Amino acid sequence: MSRLRVLKRVGLLAAIVIALILPLIAPDPSTTNLAVFTVMYIGLATSWNIMGGYTGYISLGHAAFFGFGAYSLGLLSNHLNVAPGYAPFLLVPVAGVISGLVAVLIGWIALRTRAATFVIVTIAFMFMGQLLAENLVKLTGGGAGLGFPYPQQWGGDFYNTPFYYAMLALAFLALATSWTIRRSKFGLGLLAIRDDEDKALAVGVPTRRFKLAAFTISAIPVGMIGAVYGYYVTYVYPQFVFDPLIGISMVLMVFLGGLGTLAGPVLGALLLEPAQLQFAYRFGASRLYLVFYAAVFLLVMLFLPRGVVPSVQELLQRRRQELASP
Amino acid sequence: MSLLEVSHLSKRFGGVVAVDGCSLSVAEQSITGLIGPNGSGKTTVFNLVTGFIPPDSGEVRYKSQAIGGMGPDRIYARGIGRTFQLARIFPRLTTLENMLVPVRRAGLRALLSHGQWGHERDRAMQMLEFMEISHVARTLAGALSYGQRKLLELAAVMMARPDLVLLDEPAGGVNPALLEKIGGHIHELNRQGVTFLIVEHNMGFVMNLCHQVVVLHQGRAIASGDPKTVRQNPAVLDAYLGA
Amino acid sequence: MRIVLEAAVLGVLTGGVYALMASGLTLIFGVMRIINVGQGALVILGAYLSFALSRSIHLDPFLTLIVTMPVMFLLGIGLQFVFIRPLKTDREALSVLITYAIALGIEGVLGFFFTTNYIELRAWYETASFAIFGFHVTWVYVFGFLLCLAILGALFVLLYRTSFGAALRATMLNRTAAQLVGVDVDRVSALAFGIGVATAAAGGVVFGVTNAFNPGSHYDLISRLLSIIVLGGLGSLRGAIIAALIMLVTTDIAAVVISPVWASFVFFIILVLVLIVRPQGLYGVRVRERI
Numbered sequence: 001m002s003r004l005r006v007l008k009r010v011g012l013l014a015a016i017v018i019a020l021i022l023p024l025i026a027p028d029p030s031t032t033n034l035a036v037f038t039v040m041y042i043g044l045a046t047s048w049n050i051m052g053g054y055t056g057y058i059s060l061g062h063a064a065f066f067g068f069g070a071y072s073l074g075l076l077s078n079h080l081n082v083a084p085g086y087a088p089f090l091l092v093p094v095a096g097v098i099s100g101l102v103a104v105l106i107g108w109i110a111l112r113t114r115a116a117t118f119v120i121v122t123i124a125f126m127f128m129g130q131l132l133a134e135n136l137v138k139l140t141g142g143g144a145g146l147g148f149p150y151p152q153q154w155g156g157d158f159y160n161t162p163f164y165y166a167m168l169a170l171a172f173l174a175l176a177t178s179w180t181i182r183r184s185k186f187g188l189g190l191l192a193i194r195d196d197e198d199k200a201l202a203v204g205v206p207t208r209r210f211k212l213a214a215f216t217i218s219a220i221p222v223g224m225i226g227a228v229y230g231y232y233v234t235y236v237y238p239q240f241v242f243d244p245l246i247g248i249s250m251v252l253m254v255f256l257g258g259l260g261t262l263a264g265p266v267l268g269a270l271l272l273e274p275a276q277l278q279f280a281y282r283f284g285a286s287r288l289y290l291v292f293y294a295a296v297f298l299l300v301m302l303f304l305p306r307g308v309v310p311s312v313q314e315l316l317q318r319r320r321q322e323l324a325s326p
Numbered sequence: 327m328s329l330l331e332v333s334h335l336s337k338r339f340g341g342v343v344a345v346d347g348c349s350l351s352v353a354e355q356s357i358t359g360l361i362g363p364n365g366s367g368k369t370t371v372f373n374l375v376t377g378f379i380p381p382d383s384g385e386v387r388y389k390s391q392a393i394g395g396m397g398p399d400r401i402y403a404r405g406i407g408r409t410f411q412l413a414r415i416f417p418r419l420t421t422l423e424n425m426l427v428p429v430r431r432a433g434l435r436a437l438l439s440h441g442q443w444g445h446e447r448d449r450a451m452q453m454l455e456f457m458e459i460s461h462v463a464r465t466l467a468g469a470l471s472y473g474q475r476k477l478l479e480l481a482a483v484m485m486a487r488p489d490l491v492l493l494d495e496p497a498g499g500v501n502p503a504l505l506e507k508i509g510g511h512i513h514e515l516n517r518q519g520v521t522f523l524i525v526e527h528n529m530g531f532v533m534n535l536c537h538q539v540v541v542l543h544q545g546r547a548i549a550s551g552d553p554k555t556v557r558q559n560p561a562v563l564d565a566y567l568g569a
Numbered sequence: 570m571r572i573v574l575e576a577a578v579l580g581v582l583t584g585g586v587y588a589l590m591a592s593g594l595t596l597i598f599g600v601m602r603i604i605n606v607g608q609g610a611l612v613i614l615g616a617y618l619s620f621a622l623s624r625s626i627h628l629d630p631f632l633t634l635i636v637t638m639p640v641m642f643l644l645g646i647g648l649q650f651v652f653i654r655p656l657k658t659d660r661e662a663l664s665v666l667i668t669y670a671i672a673l674g675i676e677g678v679l680g681f682f683f684t685t686n687y688i689e690l691r692a693w694y695e696t697a698s699f700a701i702f703g704f705h706v707t708w709v710y711v712f713g714f715l716l717c718l719a720i721l722g723a724l725f726v727l728l729y730r731t732s733f734g735a736a737l738r739a740t741m742l743n744r745t746a747a748q749l750v751g752v753d754v755d756r757v758s759a760l761a762f763g764i765g766v767a768t769a770a771a772g773g774v775v776f777g778v779t780n781a782f783n784p785g786s787h788y789d790l791i792s793r794l795l796s797i798i799v800l801g802g803l804g805s806l807r808g809a810i811i812a813a814l815i816m817l818v819t820t821d822i823a824a825v826v827i828s829p830v831w832a833s834f835v836f837f838i839i840l841v842l843v844l845i846v847r848p849q850g851l852y853g854v855r856v857r858e859r860i
Binding site: 185188189191192194195196198199200201202203204205206207 | 376378397398399400402403407408410414415416417418419423426427428429430431482483485486
């Protein structure tokens with residue numbers, strides 16, 4: 001095993017250990033709150049990457065699944081009179097399944113189109129979700145929002161901890177899914193679609209089915225994460241879960257870290273989410289944080305369109321080649 | 327016995343008739359050449375047979391079963407492979423990964439196809455060795471030379487063990503040394519039982535390699551037979567020199 | 570029946586401004602193969618510019634266009650030069666994200682200067698109306714409609730009666746071929762982007778006198794505009810105009826027949842139906858990359 005590989009494994013192990021014991025070493029609520037949102041975005045970006053990174057089909061509407069997940073859990077736990085505490089977490093997979101079903105429906109329609117039109121259609125579907133949540137007042141409460149069970153028993157420093165671990169579990173789930181797909185024949189088919197869709201068809205890749213499968217698989221964790229988010233914030237409004245900014249954030253994180261890579265979305269979320277929260281906290285009222293956001297976005301697109309991870313990989317590769325042939 | 331049977335196939339694009347009642351057959355175990363002047367509809371025939379465009383009328387039968395109207399992926403799963411005019415590969419995948427993309431299981435079962443390891447990988451390496459490009463197995467395909475891409479495209483198509491392979495200008499833009507190599511590979515694969523249908527402008531290449539030649543003119547097959555006879559057919563000479 | 574007819578008339582009148590805004594969007598797509606997701610924000614920016622001008626020097630909102638259209642035209646050229654032109658690979662995908670970012674930036678800046686309160690452009694004749702065949706029609710809607718018609722007419726003259734228009738249409742049909750016959754494709758692209766953004770200025774005024782808006786209004790607007798150009802067929806000017814009329818007449822009728830809150834939803838339902846039946850839109854060509 002090369003030294004680099006050992007280093008990588010040790011680093012990975014350390015990261016996992018730190019992630020697992022974080023609420024123990026930094027129990028104050030402001031830190032754990034930041035951790036909940038950062039880990040949430042690791043999961044979101046990783047899931048988005050399964051569709052956007054591997055197949056190259058950019059969805060700007062993944063916030064729709066976030067919203068459907070949140071509303072599913074809220075409505076289910078209210079109607080089933082689920083007691084606040086750990087019980088609502090058991091419904092999270094149900095929210096994932098519902099988001100997955102919605103994804104099949106949306107994907108079936110949106111994937112009739114390619115590239116540019118697909119992007120547009122995903123945006124349209126997100127706004128459809130928002131309108132549904134706003135207009136089906138009897139079901140969702142409309143613009144007045146939807147309340148979740150409130151776990152009063154988790155007071156003080158502990159409150160964030162269950163949510164942190166729930167988000168962490170979902171992020172691991174997304175990462176494991178992404179990793180498995182990347183190493184499977186299915187994953188290769190997706191990458192082939194990204195490179196040349198017609199050629200992929202010509203060598204037998206059932207592109208329609210593969211794309212729909214990838215779209216659905218990438219939507220399910222997003223729905224589950226949305227569900228946990230809703231429970232965490234205890235009250236959701238249509239425009240704050242079917243939020244275009246959530247949809248674009250995952251995309252930006254993936255682009256910043258590296259499209260189609262495993263580590264890229266994680267890195268992107270780690271870099272961006274804390275900064276984003278800081279800015280929203282400081283300049284939220286003046287909406288100036290949007291300008292900051294746009295600026296980061298434009299800089300990444302113009303100067304680092306391939307992302308940090310591929311750029312670093314390339315650098316290492318070149319160094320290695322130089323060392324090999326002096 | 328014919329492996330592929332095309333009968334009365336037609337396709338028009340707007341007002342232009344690209345293929346006009348074309349009928350031809352490809353004998354099992356043969357190397358069949360499909361020749362004709364530019365715009366005679368050769369590539370359209372390829373696209374019709376491989377399901378990239380639906381025919382307006384006519385029938386395509388493969389192993390005596392109608393395959394008209396099926397999508398390209400299903401047709402590939404049935405055992406018909408194809409290459410493209412300007413070698414098309416997946417540039418951001420490595421050469422070896424390119425070899426592992428082809429799927430020969432139709433529909434949802436393709437999702438559960440085996441991974442990238444073991445048996446399939448060994449076979450891919452063997453194929454790359456056969457094509458003499460195994461030394462670039464770990465290189466990104468986008469960095470390969472044009473000749474290497476041509477060989478890779480052919481090698482990748484062979485991965486799912488098709489019985490019939492349609493080659494669109496295998497000799498196009500290739501230097502004489504490589505041309506001989508490609509001809510040799512086709513010949514060897516044919517000896518192992520693969521049937522070929524080849525669109526090609528390089529007459530020397532066609533006459534050397536093909537057992538049988540079909541001549542297309544204005545979207546119809548106007549002559550077919552062994553290369554020597556076809557070459558002396560007056561209608562063929564007219565088509566090439568007259569029109 | 571009466572209110573349905575009245576809604577249809579209103580739909581045609583408001584359809585005009587959507588036709589104008591969508592034309593700019595589809596023109597940019599046609600020439601550059603990029604989708605300007607920032608078009609909605611640029612419309613809102615145009616509305617705010619007119620708002621600022623009409624308030625500070627007491628100009629009629631429609632007259633502010635003399636200033637805002639050239640300014641927005643230059644802004645468009647600038648945006649194209651700085652953000653779109655440097656894109657070398659994957660333009661289609663990256664440009665969507667870049668223009669999205671531009672939209673966010675505009676929203677942020679507008680929010681900073683004007684707050685997020687809803688405002689409206691005001692003209693002294695804003696409530697004046699006239700009756701025709703018993704229908705009450707508000708003058709501002711008519712003015713807005715006529716203005717859009719005039720600008721669309723000018724756009725068509727530019728496209729079909731000038732040599733620049735010929736170069737532009739050539740670029741839309743086949744970029745490479747246009748380049749080969751000597752069209753300066755970069756220049757055409759910059760000007761087309763400028764024109765597209767200038768139409769946003771005009772659209773902004775008309776939108777602003779007929780709707781209350783705030784910096785976040787661009788989301789709703791852009792999702793409508795995008796739906797329109799998909800319905801019309803990406804890159805088709807005629808398609809965009811017809812689609813805008815279809816969409817607005819349908820939604821305005823839906824607003825009175827069903828309920829105003831579902832009007833936008835009807836919009837998306839039409840889009841979905843189109844995608845199922847005819848994914849390339851009304852006037853679009855089916856995109857099949859080089860086979």
